[in-house]
Structure formats: C-alpha cells, structure tokens
Amino acid sequence: MTLHLPSVLRRCLCIITLLIFLFAALPPFSTVAALDTTPKVYTPSASGKKVVGNSKAKIDISNVDQGYLMVRYNGNSKKVKLQITKKGSTTYTYNLSSGSHEAFPLSEGSGTYTVNVYENVSGNQYSLACGESVKVEIKNSLTPFLYSNQYVKFNANSKTVAMGAQIAAGAQNQLQVVDRIYDYVVSNISYDYQKAKTVTSGYLPNVDTILQSKKGICFDYAAVMATMLRTQGIPTKLVVGYAGSAYHAWVSVYINEIGWIDNIFYFDGKSWVRMDPTFASSGNSSASIMKYIGDGKNYKAMYAY
Incomplete structure (x- = not known):
C-alpha cells in the first residue's frame, strides 16, 4: 500500500529534515568561559635592595x-x-x-x-x-590597590581570601565577581553599633576576625570587601571620607572594560549606584538608603588606601 501525503505536509517534512541536517553540521553552541578565580595574592616585601x-x-x-x-x-x-x-x-x-x-x-x-x-x-x-x-x-597606577597594606591586610592563608574565591567561583566577568562579593558582605555582616561607640583612634581591621564574627563597622566592611576583590585581581580602593557629616569608609573598583568606578557599584539603567556596603547592610537596602547611597553629593572622599 502506498501512502500518499498531501504536498504541503511533504514540503514540511523536507524542511524539517533540512533543518536537522543543518543544525547537526553546526559546531556546538559557544559558552562564555568562567573566570579563573584562583586567588591572586599581591604580597609586599622588604627586599633590602634599596x-x-x-x-x-x-x-x-x-x-x-x-x-x-x-x-x-x-x-x-x-x-x-x-x-x-x-x-x-x-x-x-x-x-x-x-x-x-x-x-x-x-x-x-x-x-x-x-x-x-x-x-x-x-x-x-x-x-x-x-x-x-x-x-x-x-x-602601573593600579598596583597600589592590589597589594596588601596596613589598612587592607591579608596573605595567602587568609580565610577571607579563600572565601572571596569561593564566592567568585563560576563568575563570567569582573562585574559578576563584584556583584557577588558585594551581596555576600551586605547579607552576612551586621553593623556593630557597640564597636562603633567604643572604637579607638588607630584601630585597624582584622579581616578574618570580622568574617568569623560577622559584624563590624564601616572600616571593617570596606576592608573585607577590598581583600576579596583585590585577591580576585580587581584593583580596589578602600576610601575614607565623609558621608554627610559622618566619618565613613567605602570602596571603589577598577573594571577592565570600564575603568575606575569611583565610589559606585552598578548601573541601574539610568545612573551608577554607589558601592557602600555598610549603609546598604545596616539600612537593609531600603529605598531611602539606596537613594542616599546613589547620590554622590552625600560623599566626600579624603583618602584612598
């Protein structure tokens, strides 16, 4: 018995067969490779040469x-x-x-x-x-903001460095690394109001202690985030200055395709939103806090470490 198919159906089958053949001949769909998130630890040394x-x-x-x-x-x-x-x-x-x-x-x-x-x-x-x-x-003008120093202090054995690599794993670009680390710090570290009242002049953050206790002041937030980002090869400034009338600390990052994103975090379609992990965390990223963070007039940078 001979099966007679309508001409339209025969044409459809031919087209489907042709498409299957063409897709089979194409190379596999390309995927964006994940970044190498192995920690890159820039350790200062006193070689004594000069x-x-x-x-x-x-x-x-x-x-x-x-x-x-x-x-x-x-x-x-x-x-x-x-x-x-x-x-x-x-x-x-x-x-x-x-x-x-x-x-x-x-x-x-x-x-x-x-x-x-x-x-x-x-x-x-x-x-x-x-x-x-x-x-x-x-x-290279970026290297001062990759090395460990007195204010952003870390080494190859720092738990904060390892955690930064864990958070960044699978990211496809630097902005994703920044985004993930920012979210982690905001979500996992709480503002320590008692420490803020009692901290003395000359205080220096210990990033591993902060990571373990999951609480800190603005200086601590910035130091943890700077440690994680620097050891992911992203130049990061720990900035100290004023937020309104309050002495404060925040971070700025350098992205290869963009350049320095000074004091700011992401583009929301209209403007860059400031990267201030302390305010975002203590204010639970409320609309009013995010509006304040996003207004550069509220911030005055004094020093960068």
Whole structure:
C-alpha cells in the first residue's frame, strides 16, 4: 500500500529534515568561559635592595615602582607616627609599631614623596626621628590597590581570601565577581553599633576576625570587601571620607572594560549606584538608603588606601 501525503505536509517534512541536517553540521553552541578565580595574592616585601633612613627607622623603597614602600621602626617610643605626603597633595598619617616592616601604599601615584617618622616626646608632642624624600615612578597606577597594606591586610592563608574565591567561583566577568562579593558582605555582616561607640583612634581591621564574627563597622566592611576583590585581581580602593557629616569608609573598583568606578557599584539603567556596603547592610537596602547611597553629593572622599 502506498501512502500518499498531501504536498504541503511533504514540503514540511523536507524542511524539517533540512533543518536537522543543518543544525547537526553546526559546531556546538559557544559558552562564555568562567573566570579563573584562583586567588591572586599581591604580597609586599622588604627586599633590602634599596633602603633609606637611619638607626631609628628604615624605609625600604625597593618596590616603590609597584606602588608601595615598607617602614620599620627600631626605636623605643611607644607612640610613633608615620606621615607620607606626595608633593602638592594629601598627607597620609599612620601609626607605627616597633620591630617589624609594615607596608604602606603610595596612593597618590608617581611623584616625589616626603616620608617622615615621628616619635612621641610627651603628651601630644612628637619629634622627627627620620625624614626622607623619595622619588617614585609607578609602573602601573593600579598596583597600589592590589597589594596588601596596613589598612587592607591579608596573605595567602587568609580565610577571607579563600572565601572571596569561593564566592567568585563560576563568575563570567569582573562585574559578576563584584556583584557577588558585594551581596555576600551586605547579607552576612551586621553593623556593630557597640564597636562603633567604643572604637579607638588607630584601630585597624582584622579581616578574618570580622568574617568569623560577622559584624563590624564601616572600616571593617570596606576592608573585607577590598581583600576579596583585590585577591580576585580587581584593583580596589578602600576610601575614607565623609558621608554627610559622618566619618565613613567605602570602596571603589577598577573594571577592565570600564575603568575606575569611583565610589559606585552598578548601573541601574539610568545612573551608577554607589558601592557602600555598610549603609546598604545596616539600612537593609531600603529605598531611602539606596537613594542616599546613589547620590554622590552625600560623599566626600579624603583618602584612598
């Protein structure tokens, strides 16, 4: 028995057969490869190849072309201040401890820096223990914001570094990494109001302690986020300044296809929304908080670490 199909149906079967043949001949659909999220830990070192200073303080400038220097105080004073000033720019003031090298970023870029170490004499009086002028030519302006330093301190064994890699795993681009880490910090760290009331001058975040306790102040939020992003190869500034009248800390990131996204996080179709993990978390990302965060007039940056 011969089956006679209508001509229209025969044509449809022919077309379907042709499409099957064509799709079979095509290469597999391409997929966007996930980023390599293996931690990239930029560890500062005091190699001793180029050192200035005196018996009280040694300033290792071997790696200033990478955007940092290291200082070691060898004196006996209990209170020691370090000031780093690029000519014509902002002065950065730090506390120094005795006996070990500490890393400090050259945040203001290439130029001539004055590096002064001051010892406490009495009360609030300090005297100059060591002073040097250092000419700096940084090879890549982004590297100061990839290395560990006194304010954003981490190493290859930091749990915060490992957690950052875990959060970023499977991301297809840098913005996805930023998005995931931002969401994690906002969702998992609560603002510590008691700590904010009692924190003393010179406080420095311990990122692993913050990660474990799941609470902190603005400085802590920013340090954790900067640690995770830097070790994912994303240059990140920990910015200190004012949010309204309050002294505050937040972060800025550098995305390869975009450049510096200063103090801001994502594009909502109309404007960039500011990346401020503290306010977003403590305010539960309410509409009023997000509106405040998104208004650059509410923020005044003073320092970048």
